[in-house]
Amino acid sequence: QSALTQPASVSGSPGQSITISCTGTSSDVGSYNLVSWYQQHPGKAPKLMIYEVSKRPSGVSNRFSGSKSGNTASLTISGLQAEDEADYYCCSYAGPRFLVFGGGTKLTVL
Amino acid sequence: QVTLKESGPVLVKPTETLTLTCTVSGFSLSNARMGVSWIRQPPGKALEWLAHIFSNDEKSYSTSLKSRLTISKDTSKSQVVLTMTNMDPVDTATYYCARTAGGGSGPYYFDYWGQGTLVTVSS
Numbered sequence: 001q002s003a004l005t006q007p008a009s010v011s012g013s014p015g016q017s018i019t020i021s022c023t024g025t026s027s028d029v030g031s032y033n034l035v036s037w038y039q040q041h042p043g044k045a046p047k048l049m050i051y052e053v054s055k056r057p058s059g060v061s062n063r064f065s066g067s068k069s070g071n072t073a074s075l076t077i078s079g080l081q082a083e084d085e086a087d088y089y090c091c092s093y094a095g096p097r098f099l100v101f102g103g104g105t106k107l108t109v110l
Numbered sequence: 111q112v113t114l115k116e117s118g119p120v121l122v123k124p125t126e127t128l129t130l131t132c133t134v135s136g137f138s139l140s141n142a143r144m145g146v147s148w149i150r151q152p153p154g155k156a157l158e159w160l161a162h163i164f165s166n167d168e169k170s171y172s173t174s175l176k177s178r179l180t181i182s183k184d185t186s187k188s189q190v191v192l193t194m195t196n197m198d199p200v201d202t203a204t205y206y207c208a209r210t211a212g213g214g215s216g217p218y219y220f221d222y223w224g225q226g227t228l229v230t231v232s233s
Binding site: 003034036038045046047048051052057089091093097098099100101102103104 | 147149156157158159162170172173206211212215216217218219220221222223224225226
């Protein structure tokens, strides 16, 4: 079970859109529509932002969206806001009964 | 209201066994669609999934740590317990428990998290 690959950092200005990629393999991201994304502010527990590739939990802004193509999943944040500055982690089911996280991406709002 | 809270020692010595307890409320550990996972995060590093327990008491473990981990639950007490043997300084991390969706074929994703507990391994 190797960790999923995410860029170490991304940045954007308020109002812009950014996309964070999450690359796995045909054994995890590529095989299952079970990618989730988590936002983590410093010193806080992670928060579920996207599940099953593109579904948003109740209460999560529609500025957050997810997608997948082949072995790569993506999280897009539109209309970037200062409060979006955080670490973001992807996670994928890697069957049978295993989960694997990405290495995390630090989002900086300029 | 779903809540999870981790408890356990803040400091353990190398070679000792760590025992952490996750006390949940707002849902039942016998709910067929839910389970509980443990995840850890070393300071400044990424999240790492450790183990999961299903409502039917089946378990799954991270391949790399499987030999050191045991997860169990007491449904009547709404508690999930994780033990990790032979602790080492590299195991210093914040340990989280999280409610996990996925039914019998999961785990799939974590919808509620505890606040986490920092465990330091040092002599």
